[in-house]
Amino acid sequence: MSAPAVSVATARPVTPSGRLVGFLTRSPVHILLVAVALIWLVPSVGLLITSFRSRSDIASSGWWETLSNFNFTLDNYQNVLSNQDMAPSFLNSLLISVPATIFPLLVGALAAFAFSWIRFPFRDTIFLAIVALMVVPAQMILVPVLRMFQDLGNGLTGQKDLITGSFVGIWIAHTTFALPFAIFLLRNFFITLPRDLIEAARVDGASNMRVFARVILPLSVPALASFAIFQFLWVWNDLLMALVFVQEPDNLPMTVRISQVQSTYGVEWHLLSAGAFALMAVPLAVFFSLQRYFVQGLLAGSVK
Amino acid sequence: MSTPSAPGSVVGPATPPSRLGDMTRRGGWQASFFMLPALVLLVVFLIYPTIWTILLSFNSGRGLQFREWVGFANYERLFEDKRFLDLSNFPPTGALVNNVLWLVLYTGLCLLFGLLIAVLATRVRYETVIKAIVFVPMAIAATAVALIWKFVYSPDPDTGVLNAIIGGLGGNPIPWLGRESTVNYALIFANVWASAGFAMVVLSAALKGISQEVIEAARTDGATERQIFRRIQLPLLSLPIAVVTVWLMINVIKLFDLIYIATPGGGPNGKSEVIAFTMYNQTFEGGKGGYGAAVAVIMLLLIVPIMGFNIKRFRSEAVVQ
Numbered sequence: 212m213s214a215p216a217v218s219v220a221t222a223r224p225v226t227p228s229g230r231l232v233g234f235l236t237r238s239p240v241h242i243l244l245v246a247v248a249l250i251w252l253v254p255s256v257g258l259l260i261t262s263f264r265s266r267s268d269i270a271s272s273g274w275w276e277t278l279s280n281f282n283f284t285l286d287n288y289q290n291v292l293s294n295q296d297m298a299p300s301f302l303n304s305l306l307i308s309v310p311a312t313i314f315p316l317l318v319g320a321l322a323a324f325a326f327s328w329i330r331f332p333f334r335d336t337i338f339l340a341i342v343a344l345m346v347v348p349a350q351m352i353l354v355p356v357l358r359m360f361q362d363l364g365n366g367l368t369g370q371k372d373l374i375t376g377s378f379v380g381i382w383i384a385h386t387t388f389a390l391p392f393a394i395f396l397l398r399n400f401f402i403t404l405p406r407d408l409i410e411a412a413r414v415d416g417a418s419n420m421r422v423f424a425r426v427i428l429p430l431s432v433p434a435l436a437s438f439a440i441f442q443f444l445w446v447w448n449d450l451l452m453a454l455v456f457v458q459e460p461d462n463l464p465m466t467v468r469i470s471q472v473q474s475t476y477g478v479e480w481h482l483l484s485a486g487a488f489a490l491m492a493v494p495l496a497v498f499f500s501l502q503r504y505f506v507q508g509l510l511a512g513s514v515k
Numbered sequence: 516m517s518t519p520s521a522p523g524s525v526v527g528p529a530t531p532p533s534r535l536g537d538m539t540r541r542g543g544w545q546a547s548f549f550m551l552p553a554l555v556l557l558v559v560f561l562i563y564p565t566i567w568t569i570l571l572s573f574n575s576g577r578g579l580q581f582r583e584w585v586g587f588a589n590y591e592r593l594f595e596d597k598r599f600l601d602l603s604n605f606p607p608t609g610a611l612v613n614n615v616l617w618l619v620l621y622t623g624l625c626l627l628f629g630l631l632i633a634v635l636a637t638r639v640r641y642e643t644v645i646k647a648i649v650f651v652p653m654a655i656a657a658t659a660v661a662l663i664w665k666f667v668y669s670p671d672p673d674t675g676v677l678n679a680i681i682g683g684l685g686g687n688p689i690p691w692l693g694r695e696s697t698v699n700y701a702l703i704f705a706n707v708w709a710s711a712g713f714a715m716v717v718l719s720a721a722l723k724g725i726s727q728e729v730i731e732a733a734r735t736d737g738a739t740e741r742q743i744f745r746r747i748q749l750p751l752l753s754l755p756i757a758v759v760t761v762w763l764m765i766n767v768i769k770l771f772d773l774i775y776i777a778t779p780g781g782g783p784n785g786k787s788e789v790i791a792f793t794m795y796n797q798t799f800e801g802g803k804g805g806y807g808a809a810v811a812v813i814m815l816l817l818i819v820p821i822m823g824f825n826i827k828r829f830r831s832e833a834v835v836q
Contacts (some may be wrong), residue, residue, distance in 0.1 A: 348818060355571070470658065
């Protein structure tokens with residue numbers, strides 16, 4: 212079904228008229244793809260242009276009318292940056308995402324090493340049980356973990372908000388929730404490393420810790436990077452866990468702040484458009500700079 | 516040939532027996548050291564809470580505390596709740612029905628767009644550009660996707676580009692997210708926009724992985740184009756399609772952020788609610804812990820069979836390794 216058109220594309224017409232015929236035969240393909248590109252670009256470009264328009268311009272006309280007269284302004288971004296709610300939330304998103312990426316990476320890599328290169332009873336059974344935990348949706352742990360954090364805070368200092376009032380709660384929640392996938396992904400990578408290399412290090416007297424730190428980790432950079440990128444974006448983009456596990460208003464990440472701006476100020480597009488692009492800036496930077504790892508991580512992450 | 520492996524291969528497959536015995540004896544202890552942090556976290560913050568939530572679903576759970584045991588009452592109330600499942604009219608409505616609508620349309624459209632773009636893009640020179648454009652929304656937060664499309668769907672023709680186009684064609688503006696008949700389709704399309712890139716990337720990689728030699732060989736053996744598609748390409752695509760489908764279906768069951776931001780109260784008369792939204796709303800807005808827990812358990816029960824398929828696949832991969 213797809214093959215005939217492929218042969219059209221591969222045939223190389225020599226004459227100009229032949230080229231024209233070739234182009235016209237393919238033009239439905241071009242028209243379709245241009246339509247696809249427009250549908251995928253116009254929504255984001257519209258909001259991007261809006262984020263550089265003044266509040267009064269936004270209220271009086273659509274962004275497409277700026278094609279004729281464009282009064283470029285950075286006011287909205289200045290507003291977002293000086294807004295007492297929005298500006299710190301950008302930093303909070305980082306303060307949540309970076310540790311919530313590093314912790315599961317470390318904890319997961321240690322466990323994955325045991326599951327791949329140390330022999331012990333029931334190894335594969337325990338591994339499969341952990342992999343099976345990937346079925347548990349976040350909704351199953353929200354209430355009990357919130358209660359545990361509150362009880363723990365009460366028990367330690369008499370303050371219920373001790374853990375949910377800091378970043379510790381959201382770090383623990385994200386770390387734990389990411390572990391089954393981290394262990395699964397890293398174990399399956401570690402197991403492909405050359406056996407001879409690890410045996411040789413052991414024969415030379417290297418301890419397991421040394422084998423892990425000096426042999427396994429340096430050889431596993433692609434897998435570690437894929438997981439780290441995937442997890443970082445997952446946490447950065449998360450709304451649900453942050454809604455529940457971050458109770459201190461000063462600690463709220465961008466996703467939650469944007470949802471609050473929307474409900475308190477109404478739909479203020481001058482704030483929301485700039486806020487949305489501030490929220491998108493980091494994932495887009497990650498995507499364009501680390502595209503290869505990103506796609507790998509995503510393909511591997513298709514199981515999460 | 517590779518130098519690092521030389522010492523090991525000199526020793527041969529039989530590593531010194533003393534060393535090996537040593538390793539297995541200490542293996543259990545050493546392994547528990549490496550696994551301990553992960554196991555503690557998983558038991559305390561994932562396994563125990565899961566059991567806790569299952570138990571809570573059989574409790575009234577008011578104020579997110581264990582109160583009195585109510586048996587299956589939460590589940591019974593849930594299925595009598597018209598906002599969760601309403602079979603009295605046709606077509607049926609409710610959060611659960613919305614998830615079914617999402618499962619069919621969102622999954623189907625993502626696969627359709629993904630396959631279509633993957634196939635068409637290979638025939639043009641700007642393949643990488645078009646694929647990047649379609650794929651980029653995968654990276655951004657559902658919160659941002661919700662805002663981008665809320666802006667497109669704005670009922671004000673001076674704000675929303677869709678209604679501006681409709682106005683330009685002489686039509687009346689449509690409140691896409693504010694009307695019961697359109698809200699779900701509008702949201703589904705917004706999320707197809709966000710996820711089709713994933714289907715495209717996986718299917719495109721699979722298509723390129725099909726060896727041209729095999730197809731040429733089949734052709735020389737007299738296979739028709741239709742036979743090549745049905746007997747070679749389609750079977751080789753079935754696994755990637757299954758993987759993408761599983762991913763999309765699980766996405767639908769967990770779907771929350773987009774609905775919460777694009778239609779904060781659950782849309783007109785709660786018509787855009789999905790089960791994950793119901794869970795959050797009942798638990799954290801309504802304080803009905805038991806009721807919310809019952810919804811969470813239903814989510815788990817829906818995900819298990821879908822993931823079961825995937826785990827079967829892991830197992831066969833593990834065997835190969």
